[in-house]
Amino acid sequence: MSSGVFTEEQEELRRTVRTFLERTSPESAVRRLMESAEGYDPAVWKQMGEQLGLQGIHVPEEYGGSGFSFVELCLVLEEMGAHLFSGPFFASAVLATEALLGSTDEEAKKELLPGIAGGETIATLAYANDAGHPDGAVEAVSTPSGYTLSGARHFVLDGALADLILVVACADAGPSLFAVEKGAAGLTTAPLSTMDLTRKQADLVFDGTPARLIGSEGDADDGLVQVLRLACVALVNESVGGARAVLAQATTYAKERIQFGRPIGSFQAIKHKCADMLVAVEGARSAAYHAAEVAATGDSSLAVTASLAKSFVGEAYLSVAAENIQVHGGIGFTWEHPAHLYFKRAKASSLLFGDPLHHREILAARFGL
Amino acid sequence: MSPEELTAAIDALLRNHPPATTDPQDFLGARFDAGLAWVWVDRADGGSNAAPALQALVEQRLTAAGAPQPGAYNPIGIGMCGPTLLAHGTPEQRAKYLRPLFTGAEVWSQLFSEPSAGSDVAGLATRARRDGDGWVLDGQKVWTSFAHLARRGLLLARTDPDVPKHNGITAFLVDLHAPGVDVRPLRQMTGAAEFNEVFFDGVRVSDADRIGDVGAGWRVGTTTLMNERVSLGGALATRAEPGSDILDGYRHAVSRGEGNPVRRDQAVRLWIEANVNHLTAIRAAAGGNRGKPGPEGSVLKLTSAEYNRRAAEFQVDLLGMSGSLVPDYEMRRPTLPYGSGGVPAPTTWYLRTRANTIEGGTSEVLRNILGERVLGLPGDVRVDKGVAWKDVPR
Numbered sequence: 001m002s003s004g005v006f007t008e009e010q011e012e013l014r015r016t017v018r019t020f021l022e023r024t025s026p027e028s029a030v031r032r033l034m035e036s037a038e039g040y041d042p043a044v045w046k047q048m049g050e051q052l053g054l055q056g057i058h059v060p061e062e063y064g065g066s067g068f069s070f071v072e073l074c075l076v077l078e079e080m081g082a083h084l085f086s087g088p089f090f091a092s093a094v095l096a097t098e099a100l101l102g103s104t105d106e107e108a109k110k111e112l113l114p115g116i117a118g119g120e121t122i123a124t125l126a127y128a129n130d131a132g133h134p135d136g137a138v139e140a141v142s143t144p145s146g147y148t149l150s151g152a153r154h155f156v157l158d159g160a161l162a163d164l165i166l167v168v169a170c171a172d173a174g175p176s177l178f179a180v181e182k183g184a185a186g187l188t189t190a191p192l193s194t195m196d197l198t199r200k201q202a203d204l205v206f207d208g209t210p211a212r213l214i215g216s217e218g219d220a221d222d223g224l225v226q227v228l229r230l231a232c233v234a235l236v237n238e239s240v241g242g243a244r245a246v247l248a249q250a251t252t253y254a255k256e257r258i259q260f261g262r263p264i265g266s267f268q269a270i271k272h273k274c275a276d277m278l279v280a281v282e283g284a285r286s287a288a289y290h291a292a293e294v295a296a297t298g299d300s301s302l303a304v305t306a307s308l309a310k311s312f313v314g315e316a317y318l319s320v321a322a323e324n325i326q327v328h329g330g331i332g333f334t335w336e337h338p339a340h341l342y343f344k345r346a347k348a349s350s351l352l353f354g355d356p357l358h359h360r361e362i363l364a365a366r367f368g369l
Numbered sequence: 370m371s372p373e374e375l376t377a378a379i380d381a382l383l384r385n386h387p388p389a390t391t392d393p394q395d396f397l398g399a400r401f402d403a404g405l406a407w408v409w410v411d412r413a414d415g416g417s418n419a420a421p422a423l424q425a426l427v428e429q430r431l432t433a434a435g436a437p438q439p440g441a442y443n444p445i446g447i448g449m450c451g452p453t454l455l456a457h458g459t460p461e462q463r464a465k466y467l468r469p470l471f472t473g474a475e476v477w478s479q480l481f482s483e484p485s486a487g488s489d490v491a492g493l494a495t496r497a498r499r500d501g502d503g504w505v506l507d508g509q510k511v512w513t514s515f516a517h518l519a520r521r522g523l524l525l526a527r528t529d530p531d532v533p534k535h536n537g538i539t540a541f542l543v544d545l546h547a548p549g550v551d552v553r554p555l556r557q558m559t560g561a562a563e564f565n566e567v568f569f570d571g572v573r574v575s576d577a578d579r580i581g582d583v584g585a586g587w588r589v590g591t592t593t594l595m596n597e598r599v600s601l602g603g604a605l606a607t608r609a610e611p612g613s614d615i616l617d618g619y620r621h622a623v624s625r626g627e628g629n630p631v632r633r634d635q636a637v638r639l640w641i642e643a644n645v646n647h648l649t650a651i652r653a654a655a656g657g658n659r660g661k662p663g664p665e666g667s668v669l670k671l672t673s674a675e676y677n678r679r680a681a682e683f684q685v686d687l688l689g690m691s692g693s694l695v696p697d698y699e700m701r702r703p704t705l706p707y708g709s710g711g712v713p714a715p716t717t718w719y720l721r722t723r724a725n726t727i728e729g730g731t732s733e734v735l736r737n738i739l740g741e742r743v744l745g746l747p748g749d750v751r752v753d754k755g756v757a758w759k760d761v762p763r
Contacts, residue, residue, distance in 0.1 A: 003655030004648060251744045266747040268733070271740035275671075278739050282668050286648035312641050360637040367616050367640075369623070369633050 001071045004289040021083040033086040034197035040087035049119025055093045056117025064114030074237035074292035081241030086198045088122045088158035094234045096123030098227045103215040123164040126153035138169035149206040159202030160189045173218030178211035196348035229306040233295045236288040236313035243317045246324040246342045247277045277320045284316040307359035314350035321346035370417040379430045393437035397472040406471045441706035442473025450477040450523045452596040457581045457589045480510040480524040491534045497526035506569040516552045516565035525586050530759040538586035542578040559720045560698030612643030622687045671735045674725035681719040
């Protein structure tokens with residue numbers, strides 16, 4: 001991709017992923033999985049790893065992945081967002097993967113990444129306090145038999161499902177990254193009742209839970225900031241997929257729905273709403289694709305670009321998801337119609353990793369305002 | 370022509386005609402003759418038969434070398450009339466008009482809007498009647514930029530009132546110095562007169578200056594209007610640091626002790642918006658739609674107009690009571706090269722931006738275009754459809 005335009009190879013990959021998701025993640029599957037505790041289909045997850053290698057798309061080949069750039073990861077997420085794909089992809093292939101890739105611990109990478117890349121290991125990252133911010137709340141103590149963690153982590157994506165939990169905890173030298181295995185001693189997981197049923201969260205409590213240090217003590221501070229920036233870029237690309245999907249739904253409905261003897265899309269009140277949705281989607285694409293490019297090149301402007309995109313796309317997706325309900329009228333407010341699923345995904349995504357105002361605060365501070 | 374050959378041609382142009390010491394018109398003439406005006410067209414038309422995307426390379430190199438911008442010397446000619454001539458002109462018309470258009474030797478105007486035909490341009494009433502082997506024009510045009518400086522105009526006229534409006538229009542190239550043409554300034558709410566009213570009273574036009582077929586003028590005009598939107602919307606793509614003026618404005622307010630968390634957030638919001646528009650412009654240009662404007666032009670025109678309005682209001686609000694002052698309401702008329710008049714005062718600019726959402730297609734018309742042409746939504750119920758122009762109420 002350059003200047004926000006994808007290459008032919010990338011478009012080919014997009015078509016492949018889209019075809020896979022059309023088959024494996026239709027609305028009926030999304031609804032079935034969102035009602036389940038795990039929120040994913042192990043058979044589809046396995047296929048995704050074995051046939052397409054999507055879980056390892058941004059993992060270098062030396063660690064068992066397919067070695068694509070961050071742009072391809074974002075492109076996959078865009079298609080997943082369009083289909084409301086339900087599963088631990090974001091937790092495992094974005095958060096945990098990027099946290100490991102960003103660490104200096106070669107041994108841990110060689111040991112842990114191949115399983116994640118192949119889909120055999122479902123991993124996640126636990127970093128947030130009870131306000132959703134990356135902050136204290138878990139303490140790491142060094143004992144003769146290794147480290148133990150005590151404290152709580154909140155809003156952990158797929159935290160109840162994950163086989164491997166990467167935890168940011170405070171050791172003597174400062175914030176450090178640890179790995180905890182599912183079912184470890186003293187680990188309690190409590191699934192949360194989420195507004196967006198298609199993305200599961202859990203609270204985790206650690207009570208003297210044995211953990212393995214990844215990298216060295218005190219090096220998770222900058223690392224986490226970088227991982228969260230990448231997470232913002234990944235999430236806005238997922239959101240673009242959802243935004244495009246709701247624009248298509250609204251437009252299709254505006255052409256078909258007849259009231260007062262005319263398709264409602266012939267009324268300017270509806271037509272102009274749809275046009276404004278298109279404008280929002282095009283702006284969101286520009287911001288998200290640019291952020292993906294910047295993330296892929298490792299440019300230092302990522303801090304600004306990620307916050308720009310997270311603020312703009314967060315608002316854009318929520319506004320088009322809301323307008324989609326409005327264009328549909330009564331049917332758009334029903335449980336049976338998919339409009340609310342996208343609306344909930346949009347709102348929850350806008351709050352995840354810092355809401356739009358939070359990211360504008362980051363920008364204002366960077367600009368010295 | 371390959372990128373390498375194009376680069377060589379640019380090098381030769383800059384070597385043989387150093388911009389610093391060459392008269393701007395001579396430089397632009399040499400650029401045209403070197404095939405670097407519009408790279409994707411034939412040599413005779415000022416091109417090199419190169420890929421349209423390579424135009425960006427030419428613009429970047431020449432801008433970096435400080436070369437004169439053709440658009441500054443003939444804004445409407447370069448932005449709208451040139452592309453229309455390239456798309457619809459005969460070889461004779463292109464040979465006669467394109468080079469002086471590109472160098473600015475002949476400034477161009479676009480004459481579409483009329484007092485009774487604004488958003489509904491196709492309802493225009495200026496008549497062109499057959500007279501021997503030529504035509505005679507009678508009527509009035511309005512909102513005509515640079516007509517007071519222009520030698521040529523691209524004009525749409527009604528040639529057949531007995532058919533539905535779109536089918537009875539023909540496009541002409543008119544000499545604005547011809548007898549019977551009267552150009553008068555049109556004063557706007559800023560006090561200035563950027564635009565003109567142009568009156569036609571029995572003005573003779575040769576049939577050789579008809580562009581496109583008789584009755585096919587609407588198709589010609591559509592090309593022009595699409596280019597207008599790209600030209601108005603696309604100006605953002607070339608901006609160096611989008612939104613930096615907003616941040617500077619807020620910093621000044623802070624230095625006067627007038628920082629405020631609401632305005633601070635407004636500043637960042639506007640900065641984000643400016644950058645998103647900029648990225649969309651870059652994406653649209655990279656999409657290869659140079660020379661073939663697509664719907665992105667309408668998206669950009671809409672977003673940049675709305676942005677300009679809010680950004681200008683923000684700057685005025687930052688000034689407090691000083692924002693209620695204007696330098697003057699003198700009736701200034703534009704001069705060429707364009708942009709040489711300096712930067713307008715914030716309040717003057719604020720008043721000017723009220724036109725941004727009207728000129729070149731109102732935001733409402735643009736939303737119709739996006740809704741119908743891009744999203745494929747059905748058209749509104751129309752009372753003038755299939756009705757002869759002369760029978761439509763006006």
